[in-house]
Amino acid sequence: xxxxxxRSSRPPSEMVDADVDVTPVMNVFVILIPFLVSMAVFTHxxxxxxxxxxxxxxxxxxTSGKPKLKLTLLLTESFLGITEGENLLDSLPVLDxxxxxxxxxxxxxxxxxxxxxxxxxxxxxxxDGVPFKYAVKAxxxxxxxxxxxxxxxxxxxxxxxxx
Amino acid sequence: MHPLSSRNxxxxxxxxxxxxxxxxxxxxxxxxxxxxxxxxxxxxxxTPPPNVELPLSTSEKGAQSRCAVTITKxxxxxxxxxxxxxxxxxRSDSLIIEPLHALMKHILPQxxxxxxxxxxxxxxxxxxxxxVKKVMSTCSRxxxxxxxxxxxxxxxx
Numbered sequence: 377x378x379x380x381x382x383r384s385s386r387p388p389s390e391m392v393d394a395d396v397d398v399t400p401v402m403n404v405f406v407i408l409i410p411f412l413v414s415m416a417v418f419t420h421x422x423x424x425x426x427x428x429x430x431x432x433x434x435x436x437x438x439t440s441g442k443p444k445l446k447l448t449l450l451l452t453e454s455f456l457g458i459t460e461g462e463n464l465l466d467s468l469p470v471l472d473x474x475x476x477x478x479x480x481x482x483x484x485x486x487x488x489x490x491x492x493x494x495x496x497x498x499x500x501x502x503x504d505g506v507p508f509k510y511a512v513k514a515x516x517x518x519x520x521x522x523x524x525x526x527x528x529x530x531x532x533x534x535x536x537x538x539x
Numbered sequence: 540m541h542p543l544s545s546r547n548x549x550x551x552x553x554x555x556x557x558x559x560x561x562x563x564x565x566x567x568x569x570x571x572x573x574x575x576x577x578x579x580x581x582x583x584x585x586t587p588p589p590n591v592e593l594p595l596s597t598s599e600k601g602a603q604s605r606c607a608v609t610i611t612k613x614x615x616x617x618x619x620x621x622x623x624x625x626x627x628x629x630r631s632d633s634l635i636i637e638p639l640h641a642l643m644k645h646i647l648p649q650x651x652x653x654x655x656x657x658x659x660x661x662x663x664x665x666x667x668x669x670x671v672k673k674v675m676s677t678c679s680r681x682x683x684x685x686x687x688x689x690x691x692x693x694x695x696x
C-alpha cells in the first residue's frame with residue numbers, strides 16, 4: 377500500500393542524481409552580496425531631543441515672576457552634582473582614573489526626583505571643559521531615572537561673570 | 540576504498556571537474572537574507588561624516604531628516620560649508636559664532652519642521668562642551684528652537 381502520493385515508485389537502485397546547474401544563481405549572488413555589503417548598516421544611529429534654556433531661545437517662556445527651581449545635574453571636571461537652585465543636594469567626585477560615577481548618580485537622582493516639585497523636568501548643566509560624551513551620558517541617566525523633559529545648559533565656574 | 544567514492548563528492552565527468560557547491564550556496568543564501576534584513580530595517584537619513592566619532596547613548600528615537608550642524612574635532616560644518624574652526628571658537632569669549640549665525644539665518648526656511656526651526660547636532664564625542672554650547676546658542680539666536688543630538692545606539696556597535 378502506498379503511504380504517500382508523492383513517493384517515488386522507483387526502487388532506490390534506479391534513482392539517478394539530478395545535476396542542477398547553480399551557476400546563474402552563483403552569478404547573481406556574487407553580484408548581489410558585494411552590493412548589499414556596501415549598503416549594509418552595521419551601526420544604528422538615533423537622536424536625543426532636548427530643549428535649551430528660555431534666555432538662550434526665543435524668549436517664549438513665561439517671564440513673569442520668579443522662575444521655578446528645577447533639579448539641575450551639574451557636570452564639572454572634578455565632580456557630578458545635583459542642585460536645586462543654588463543648593464547643592466548631592467555630589468559625586470570624579471574617580472582618580474577620570475571616571476564619572478554615573479551608576480551611583482542614577483540612584484541618587486531617583487531619590488531627588490521623588491522629592492522634587494517637578495519630577496519630570498531636569499536641566500543638565502555642563503562646564504565648558506567637560507567632553508560632550510559625558511553630557512550625553514548624563515542625559516541618558518536622567519532619562520532612565522524617569523525625567524521626560526531634559527534641558528541642556530552651560531554651567532558657569534564663576535557666577536559673577538554671568539556665563 | 541576509492542578516493543572519490545563516498546567522502547569526496549567532487550565528480551569528474553569526462554575530464555570536467557565539477558565541485559560540490561551546495562554548502563557554498565547555503566552560506567550565500569544565509570548571508571543574502573542577513574544583508575537584505577540589515578539593508579531594509581534602518582532608514583537613516585542623517586549620515587555622520589567619517590571623521591566624527593559619535594557619542595554612545597541608550598536613546599532609541601530614530602533619526603529624522605533635519606538640517607545638520609556638524610562639529611568635528613577641528614571644524615564646524617553647516618550646509619556642507621566649513622564655517623568655523625573649533626580651536627578659534629574655544630579661544631573666543633563670544634557666545635555667538637558670527638559666520639554660523641549668518642548662515643543659519645540664511646538657511647532657516649529650509650530647517651523649518653512644523654513651523655519651528657529644527658536642527659540635529661552631529662558632534663564628535665570628545666569635543667568640549669563649550670563649543671557645543673556656543674553652537675546651540677548661535678543657532679538659537681538665528682531662530683532654531685528644536686534641537687537634537689545624533690548618537691550611536693549603545694550595544695549596536
